Amino acid sequence: MKTSLSLLVLFLGLSQAQPLEEEESSGDIPEEDEDMDISTMILSSNNGSSEVLLEGDLVLPTTRNAMRCWSKSCLWRKSSNGHVMIPYTVNRAFSSSDKSKIQNAMQSFHQRTCLRFVPRRNQYDFISFENRDGCYSGLGKTGGMQVLSLNRRGCMHHGIIQHEINHALGFQHEQTRSDRDKADLWLMRIDFVFEFPRPTMPNVIYMGGVQCKPAKPLPPHLEDFVQSSGEHGVIIMSLGTLISSLPHEISEEIAAAFAKLPQKIIWRHTGHAKTKVFVAHGGTNGVQEAIYHGVPILELPLVFDQHDKYNFEEPAKS
Secondary structure, eight states: OOOHHHHHHHHHHHHHHBBOOOOOOOOHHHHHHHHHOOHHHHHHHHHTTTOOOTTTTEOOOOOOOSHHHHHHHSSSBBBBTTTTEEEEEOOTSSSSSHHHHHHHHHHHHHHHEEEEEESSSSSSSSSEEEOOEEEBOSSOSSEEEEEEOOTTTTTOSHHHHHHHHHHHOOOOGGGGGTTTTGSSOOOEOOOSSSSSOOOTTEEEETTTTOOOOOOOOOOHHHHHHHHHTTTGGGGEEEEEGGGGGGHHHHHHHHHHHHSOOOSSEEOOTTTTTTEEEEEEEOHHHHHHHHHTTTTTTEEOOOSTTTHHHHHHHHEEEE
């Protein structure tokens, strides 16, 4: 980390100090989900979990050797009124704010489906929301009490709670859905910038970067901050969802390195015309958006496939 930051200082060749400014979060659930990489957050939270997890967040059954749902045996049954009633409990370890987020996630199913989550009375089969060591669930109804883990430090986000509830309902990840072989058209949100060249079938369409769009105007107070940078412009810094896991001393080290630069620092808005460099961990969304907006990238790959993607991107620049 120290070497990478030193290279950053040398690369930009700068001397003046400027304060850091971070955009305020609205706290609105849809906006939170739009910016989040749910998979990365789940994998990060589950790093070091004591559970044996399949595909990152599915608890491997101890009573069988395969994770399958034969003849809808793992699905929750529909009652005579047409609703699927799912009893649940919420562990007392959750705060009132956490419980509200769990309720909001369950309510989103009520609004769009026949599912109804009801507080457990004496039902034998039920979901127990618990604060354990990660974000994970079993696949479908497993019988009796089944734990749906939502660690308070990394899993209490609307999209993650919905994701794990989906697993408890019997939904698998997209790449392992049983009906995937019936698809007539495959839309792949990847790009060969990050992949080995390989032949593909005619019904595969690559749509990497589909989330990229023209930049929206900044709020006035933030636009004033960016414009005050003059000819030096701004540097965008983002380590995605991992930023909350950085030790305090490393955060201080990053801030001290940036303090030597004449550019002003901001933690979002890659597409602004005054953006000079995007410093990031190498997440797919951020890199694709930087390429879309033509912003140079300085990568600090940390975990998962980020090192591999960086190795693909380096020769692709030529």
